[in-house]
Amino acid sequence: MSEKNVLVIGAGVTGIQAAIDVANQGIKTYLVEKSPSVGGHMAQLDKTFPTLDCSACILTPKMVDVARHPHIELLTYSEVKEVTGTAGNFTAKIEKKPRYIDENICTGCGNCAIHCPVEVPSEFDEGIGVRKAIYVPFPQAVPLVYTIDKDACIECELCQKICEAGAVKYDQEPEEIEVNVGSIIVATGYDLFDATNLKYYGYGVYDNVLSSLEFERLLSASGPAGGHVFRLSDGKIPRRIAFLQCVGSRDPEHGMPYCSRVCCMYAIKNAILAKDHIHGGCDTTIFYIDVRAFGKGFDEFYQNAQTRFGVKFVRGKVGEIVEDETTKNLLVRVENTETGELNQEEFDMVVLSIGLVPSQNSSEVGKILNLPTDQYGFFEEASRILPVDTKIEGVYMAGVCESVKDIPDSVGQGSAAAMRASLKAI
Secondary structure: OOOOEEEEEOOEHHHHHHHHHHHOOOOEEEEEOOOOOOEHHHHHOOEEOOOOEEHHHHHHHHHHHHHHOOOEEEEOOEEEEEEEEEOOEEEEEEEEOOOOEOOOOOOOOOHHHHHOOOEEEOOOOOOOOEEEOEEOOOOOOOOOOOEEOOOOOOOOOHHHHHOOOOOEOOOOOOEEEEEEEOEEEEOOOEEEOOHHHOHHHOOOOOOOEEEHHHHHHHHOOOOOOOOOOOOOOOOOOOOEEEEEEEEOOOEHHHOEOOOOOOHHHHHHHHHHHHHHHOOOOOEEEEEEOOOOOOOOOHHHHHHHHHHOOOOEEEEOOEEEEEEOOOOOOEEEEEEEOOOOEEEEEEEOEEEEEEOEEEOHHHHHHHHHHOOOEOOOOOEOEEEOOEEEEEOOOOEEEOHHHOOOOOHHHHHHHHHHHHHHHHHHOO
């Protein structure tokens, strides 16, 4: 009997679900993730909409499952470099990058990071928090194995001296792994639109203009502030917060005419959570073109935000944000399209609901697999009735690499791709 193998590229929640569903059929599954830990963007979130369930409580058990599953070989901090062959008989070359830590020895105790003298901005915390030169991205990381950032390391060798297990290996080299698989699932996720291109919002210039993910990290109990929301300019508690919709979405002028689907709901979620997290309360205002509450329980969530939590909604696309140089407060200028009035309101903080674009990793993997994309960089489906099939036989896709969608839709598509890929596995 021939061995069945499937390769899953990307270990966000979509790739995790796909890998589990394939492996549960007794099929050998290789799960490749570019980052040191699985989890993707969902691991950065505090709560999920519309139920306000804890994101980590949903995701972490799945992360543990892929690490412990007998039919899954987890390859983190690794990248697919080459794929040859055809459906039923693909050969993939995977580069496992050196962590400079022996994964089989490291106990994840964290003593090395405690004593490391180097601090750099944390990618997981969107640059708001810091990490050490030897680090795990976040406390629930899977695998719980440390990684040395050689670009930040000053080679003081303190981590090697402090490690009782002897896991630090400065001479570690990249490792090439070759696997034979019958089918491939691509779940490479998304990046955020680069809002620095929109100069009139001041993102990257004004300290108190944040992206949606930066605000998520402030809200998160595992974030750099322990769930306490503060202004980056002076550490003060913001009492007036504005949320701006369609930043990098529904914007043909900047080549982003499509709706990113999740922005309305995550802005409503964060506006509600801000009121809950900030002691003494705060006023939250959402500036929107129109609210797209299309999913199960979404419209009720939108209505409750207004009636129960007192979130204010102003219909109008913000034209400009100007910072008061003395107070660092932000003046938001907008035309209220319901009243026709030109308004200017002052806020302590502004959160941009930034749209989703295909990840850089999607582009790289697409070139390797020769996958065609649409004009926005999303992978093209084989047909409308086969949404997880790519135009390359034996290669399937799931999640936001195919089109923008929320977590439940991404997970459902991951399961669908798993079933399709299982049929092609050798």
